[in-house]
Amino acid sequence: DSGVTQTPKHLITATGQRVTLRCSPRSGDLSVYWYQQSLDQGLQFLIQYYNGEERAKGNILERFSAQQFPDLHSELNLSSLELGDSALYFCASSVSGTSQETQYFGPGTRLLVL
């Protein structure tokens, strides 16, 4: 158990819909990262937050957005969903997000878009 929690574990929705994935980092960690893992793309970095502020963006679509709240939990919002958005979404956290910190991953949310 990494100490990172994610909800829900599974999500089934329809194309065009909007969903919100939630992540709670490990106690004491200020930085949160979101990753997407699809069958054909592998694990891809989406976005990072540090203490409520966006720090870095990866391959995140404009239909996707995220935020980190004052209690440090984070939410990833996916809108106008397409079939290709079906994937595992992982959240990771680290203490401060500096260069060589280890990231600890949550169990993931499996999203299925029908």
Added chain:
Amino acid sequence: DAKTTQPTSMDCAEGRAANLPCNHSTISGNEYVYWYRQIHSQGPQYIIHGLKNNETNEMASLIITEDRKSSTLILPHATLRDTAVYYCIVRVRNNDMRFGAGTRLTVKP
């Protein structure tokens, strides 16, 4: 970040050492080598990391060659629960950890 090359798959007998190689010939001086593993769609699990020296922890040992162009992750006594995809990652920035295809390790009874 430097690119890594890993074998697609490997087998190991239960109880034996599993040695997983990784080539990172373009690694730069300030890039660390990290190893993670992913067991059947669970979240990636941190194993070990290093810069120049060999490292050991309760899970594994990491051997980095002197020129730093390759490394080997060693699981000293593999168990069935070590069956997973193992990712070798080299990075300097924490916010762009790039996972490749990894090595699928199968531990057989």
